[in-house]
Amino acid sequence: MTTDILIEHRRDIADLKQRIKNRRLQVLGLFGTPIVLAVVLLVWAGLKISFWLHSDTPSAINNILGGVVAFLVLSVIVQLVAEFSEDFDVWRDRKTSVRELNLQLSLAEERHILEARRRTPPSMDRQASYKERLPGEIARLRYESQHYRRVHLLMQWLLFVSSSAISAVTAWYDPPQPAKGVLIGLGFTVTVITAAAGYFKPRERAFNLQQTADSIEQHATALELGIAPYNAMEEASNLELFATTVEGLRADQRMREQQLDQPQQGQQHVI
Incomplete structure (x- = not known):
């Protein structure tokens, strides 16, 4: 019984650590993808102004940058839907801050320490x-x-x-x-x-x-x-x-x- 309880605590701690890693990646995508999109658009506009202000931009550059912009826009939409939509439950910890998950992890580790101390074998x-x-x-x-x-x-x-x-x-x-x-x-x-x-x-x-x-x-x-x-x-x-x-x-x-x-x-x- 003691072993099962301690193993369960370890599983909870490992699960929370993995959830924190996943949530950090999700938050990075939510805030980082729009920034990357804005940078790509600025680069596209800067190239147009600097080199092709009075002429057409080469089609190869337009195709490449247009594809990147389309991919980034789609990524932003998908991430926003996964984060805020009530119809899709894709992300386990949506609308949850990393700070809150870290607090849950600290509490889980504290419970594990107290339980291990109470059930310490000879x-x-x-x-x-x-x-x-x-x-x-x-x-x-x-x-x-x-x-x-x-x-x-x-x-x-x-x-x-x-x-x-x-x-x-x-x-x-x-x-x-x-x-x-x-x-x-x-x-x-x-x-x-x-x-x-x-x-x-x-x-x-x-x-x-x-x-x-x-x-x-x-x-x-x-x-x-x-x-x-x-x-x-x-x-x-x-x-x-x-x-x-x-x-x-x-x-x-x-x-x-x-x-x-x-x-x-x-x-x-x-x-």
């Missing part, structure tokens, strides 16, 4: 459920590690190919054009890739994420098998130690990510 149950959530966390860490590893490999291959191509083009041509343009482009590519690899450090990020995932999986396996350091007689002690250790590993991972995001002098200061 610490041992929370620690057990924490253990069950870890496979998803391990999968996420490994996915991000593979992503950064692929980025690093792609950068390295582009760097290898571009560097080799510079020498090859220089040897093949004694350039004038177009080889000069090719050399400039290849040199630019090498510079950008080298700078990006040094700044974003995908190899280091991949290594840190994989190391954290392996460490968490090692502790999860030790807890599952009941081996050291999770070989105490009481399951509650093992779960508490496990949760503390894993949170420490995740905190270390966040610290390493922060160090990688900082400039070199900042990293030395943090270390």
Whole structure:
């Protein structure tokens, strides 16, 4: 019963967040489309006055701008009907401000916090459920590690190919054009890739994420098998130690990510 109630609160919060996103897009369309329409009309009139004041505007320009104006006018009409017409219930939150929806979201989050506080399960149950959530966390860490590893490999291959191509083009041509343009482009590519690899450090990020995932999986396996350091007689002690250790590993991972995001002098200061 407690789980169902908390899940329902989470669904309400997620639904309100999506409604807020939709409502912002609706409001943007309601106010933005007429502005765009006015700008297009001003541009059309400005072109006519500036270039074709005493002659006919080219038909291609008239057709293009006329089509854009017709589309924008139709969009304004459709949005106004969806917002104000009582016969069409297309928009769920029509005539509702984003501010009001944000207030509903704040109240829903407050109700969720109060309900969760009132129905909080014992610490041992929370620690057990924490253990069950870890496979998803391990999968996420490994996915991000593979992503950064692929980025690093792609950068390295582009760097290898571009560097080799510079020498090859220089040897093949004694350039004038177009080889000069090719050399400039290849040199630019090498510079950008080298700078990006040094700044974003995908190899280091991949290594840190994989190391954290392996460490968490090692502790999860030790807890599952009941081996050291999770070989105490009481399951509650093992779960508490496990949760503390894993949170420490995740905190270390966040610290390493922060160090990688900082400039070199900042990293030395943090270390």
